[in-house]
Amino acid sequence: MPKQVDHRERREAIARALWRVVEQRGVAQLSLREVAREAGMSHGQLQHYFASREAMLTFAMDFATEQTTLRVDRRLAELGDRPHPRDVLRVMLTELLPLHADARATSRMSAAFVLEALHDENIRARARDGIAQGRAAVEQLLRRAVADGYVHPDRDPVVETHLLLALTGFTTLLELQVIEPRDTLTAIDQHLDRLFVEDAEDDHGAG
């Protein structure tokens, strides 16, 4: 195996160890030493791959974003060539929520990163950039959906983007088992149903 690939794979294995620490024991336990233990290597070996806690954390977050994007892309591919924008938004939103094991791991990683961001300028800048990219993607999709007659023309794409992003608040409700996964999907579906014009494919521009 080429050295470069091996290096990348080891970093990904460390990132997954970090996710496990965050998921199982919480962000308070998140130190280089604890992640090294979980990854089954020495503190010194881990430092060969990451020079600092921040470098490790940032890589682990980028890797979580990559894995989330892969899951979204896989589910979008199942929707066929010209997916309905409602279905695209549903996939994007639900893959951010801890509705299954893989999504729970990346969701907790993301929550830990946000928490670090509150007290670290560099991490805050990166966390903001990540969310800003997601926001831009949702807003672009909604603008096009309005133009194509899928979304009621009186809806403001910026406001609707903000509401959809805010619905990631289901994360806490799911984590604490206050709301069941099924009820979460029902609520998201109702929100999307009201955003989109019925049968727009047959009747573009209908209000």
Place this chain on the structure above:
Amino acid sequence: MPKQVDHRERREAIARALWRVVEQRGVAQLSLREVAREAGMSHGQLQHYFASREAMLTFAMDFATEQTTLRVDRRLAELGDRPHPRDVLRVMLTELLPLHADARATSRMSAAFVLEALHDENIRARARDGIAQGRAAVEQLLRRAVADGYVHPDRDPVVETHLLLALTGFTTLLELQVIEPRDTLTAIDQHLDRLFVEDAEDDHGAG
């Protein structure tokens, strides 16, 4: 001052010190020792008021809930004798968001508590109870609003309750300054506008 009152006041002062640790330095710094330092007392003195980290944390969370309820009640009193249910919901929701300094302190306390809840059974049970009480209050208000013709009769109070609770997801967007407070209020107002029938006071039951 009676001893009992003094004891309660000292506990509240410690709770506020705990909030400051969480707000300024993050939940990772949240130890009895760190809170004692912030409260300007020794570790031993603090233990006179709280026997354990969990007892201290639970009291600080209960106190945050109390303070949030007081803020909500004060704002509701300003709405007069028979407030519109839309205005009541708006106050309840926005006082949970970090839109001003007091609300940011209690919001960060609440986020820290949720985080602890993920890895502590007792705290999880308490966190769930707290949210469940809030959910029950919102659902009851919505059921009455549907019955009184304020809310569209085709709306399901349970689903609408879930969506309103999920909108606490604005917390992260505000904390990371991805969305401005003004844009948050605009989005919440649009969500509420669509939930409530226009001019229901003059025209009960209008669809």
